[in-house]
Amino acid sequence: xxxxxxxxxxxxxxxxxxxxxxxxxxxxxxxxxxxxxxxxxxxxxxxxxxxxxxxxxxxxxxxxxxxxxxxxxxxxxxxxxxxxxxxxxxxxxxxxxxxxxxxxxxxxxxxxxxxxxxxxxxxxxxxxxxxxxxxxxxxxxxxxxxxxxxxxxxxxxxxxxxxxxxxxxxxxxxxxxxxxxxxxxxxxxxxxxxxxxxxxxxxxxxxxxxxxxxxxxxxxxxxxxxxxxxxxxxxxxxxxxxxxxxxxxxxxxxxxxxxxxxxxxxxxxxxxxxxxxxxxxxxxxxxxxx
Amino acid sequence: xxxxxxxxxxxxxxxxxxxxxxxxxxxxxxxxxxxxxxxxxxxxxxxxxxxxxxxxxxxxxxxxxxxxxxxxxxxxxxxxxxxxxxxxxxxxxxxxxxxxxxxxxxxxxxxxxxxxxxxxxxxxxxxxxxxxxxxxxxxxxxxxxxxxxxxxxxxxxxxxxxxxxxxxxxxxxxxxxxxxxxxxxxxxxxxxxxxxxxxxxxxxxxxxxxxxxxxxxxxxxxxxxxxxxxxxxxxxxxxxxxxxxxxxxxxxxx
Numbered sequence: 001x002x003x004x005x006x007x008x009x010x011x012x013x014x015x016x017x018x019x020x021x022x023x024x025x026x027x028x029x030x031x032x033x034x035x036x037x038x039x040x041x042x043x044x045x046x047x048x049x050x051x052x053x054x055x056x057x058x059x060x061x062x063x064x065x066x067x068x069x070x071x072x073x074x075x076x077x078x079x080x081x082x083x084x085x086x087x088x089x090x091x092x093x094x095x096x097x098x099x100x101x102x103x104x105x106x107x108x109x110x111x112x113x114x115x116x117x118x119x120x121x122x123x124x125x126x127x128x129x130x131x132x133x134x135x136x137x138x139x140x141x142x143x144x145x146x147x148x149x150x151x152x153x154x155x156x157x158x159x160x161x162x163x164x165x166x167x168x169x170x171x172x173x174x175x176x177x178x179x180x181x182x183x184x185x186x187x188x189x190x191x192x193x194x195x196x197x198x199x200x201x202x203x204x205x206x207x208x209x210x211x212x213x214x215x216x217x218x219x220x221x222x223x224x225x226x227x228x229x230x231x232x233x234x235x236x237x238x239x240x241x242x243x244x245x246x247x248x249x250x251x252x253x254x255x256x257x258x259x260x261x262x263x264x265x266x267x268x269x270x271x272x273x274x275x276x277x278x279x280x281x282x283x284x285x286x287x288x289x290x
Numbered sequence: 291x292x293x294x295x296x297x298x299x300x301x302x303x304x305x306x307x308x309x310x311x312x313x314x315x316x317x318x319x320x321x322x323x324x325x326x327x328x329x330x331x332x333x334x335x336x337x338x339x340x341x342x343x344x345x346x347x348x349x350x351x352x353x354x355x356x357x358x359x360x361x362x363x364x365x366x367x368x369x370x371x372x373x374x375x376x377x378x379x380x381x382x383x384x385x386x387x388x389x390x391x392x393x394x395x396x397x398x399x400x401x402x403x404x405x406x407x408x409x410x411x412x413x414x415x416x417x418x419x420x421x422x423x424x425x426x427x428x429x430x431x432x433x434x435x436x437x438x439x440x441x442x443x444x445x446x447x448x449x450x451x452x453x454x455x456x457x458x459x460x461x462x463x464x465x466x467x468x469x470x471x472x473x474x475x476x477x478x479x480x481x482x483x484x485x486x487x488x489x490x491x492x493x494x495x496x497x498x499x500x501x502x503x504x505x506x507x508x509x510x511x512x513x514x515x516x517x518x519x520x521x522x523x524x525x526x527x528x529x530x531x532x533x534x535x536x537x538x539x540x541x542x543x544x
Contacts, residue, residue: 045383045387093311163406166396169382169388169396170377172344173375173396175348175368176347176348176349176368176374177400178400179400224432224435225387225432226387226388228387
């Protein structure tokens, strides 16, 4: 084919970079991936995967209302994200229903509200881009918001890095030595809501939870050091985003889905071949040959 | 009437009650411990042992009563790093990606700046603590690769590094090897001589007789409290364990 004749490895990488929207998408998705990857270490260790799913779905009505009112969509998303968690906590405390059930029913309720609102508010909301993300069509104001929120989350996580690790590991000790556990709990939730907000632009509401848990899970299989886990998590998230966007460009695939699939493949690779915790335990195999 | 100087007591819990969403976990519980005393906390599962610990550390709020730690509130005890809690092995995530050094360093967090940057003195405190529990060869070992006994010693080292004057230990002897058990009992004697106060929960009646000056038997409230030799009787133990004879539970007394 004619197309293939001029496709070298070099041009596979560089050709998409000639498009303005591709450069923007690659940059913004990498930033978003880095933020979500950073947070991911904490969420996987804390066991908050379901919470991540809940928050990311619950931001839907917030996004719709914010669009309709002409407010920054991150504001609406943030309010509904934190609100969903507060509601989950309230229902759990005041009823005998088990926590996972409460989480499930609250976030589907919020999500449904969002869908109903979209159908009622006839504005220029693109349901598809909210649900599945649109990193290629990101607007300038969205870029500004994303950069702002991302920096905020990275700064917060960096400052409270060690406290959050302690909170995930042993909250009782944290409390005993006078560290404000209540604050750390809500700090982590706030970061989760904010990360979900920026993440949904890349991969959409439905898949954003993958951005929040898969990189952390991958890193968890590859290291026994928390700091390394954070680095691996961030790197695997960024690499997945780049791979996903390139693949979606060349093969004309849904971008959000491609990014998440890339993450899943990296996880599976770690699951099979991680030196110590993989199925094939490469470390042992190699040790055997020595 | 004799006036009580609360300063004399390391722990002074007066008629404390704890309930979780209206469900009573502990009521009208009293405990007074002086420096250098070791007290055993004995009761069935769900008798409120962990709740008692949680109340003393401020991890749960008491709904009634008063707790004074060195004559002050629980809040200021937290600020002053007065209390160290050594969790049960089952109470922690052993797969957490963290090394012995990092766990012990967490004992210093409360007295560090907001970024938790270790100072020279913190590093020294951690080194010393790890040496005292004989884990110097395992500084960078992930806790997941430790034995149950080594993991227990790691958390003891954290309490030592914290330089707390009160140690709360949840089942310190469960699931540990002989070597660790010996090391822990030696440490207890050292702690006692240093004037530290120890409250430990245990299922093992032999350990109570061996280490504890005092014993607190609880079953949602205090069943009996006092000198081990006086209070730790078969009758009291039977009451504590809901009518089951201690012979049946622990074998006949030798």
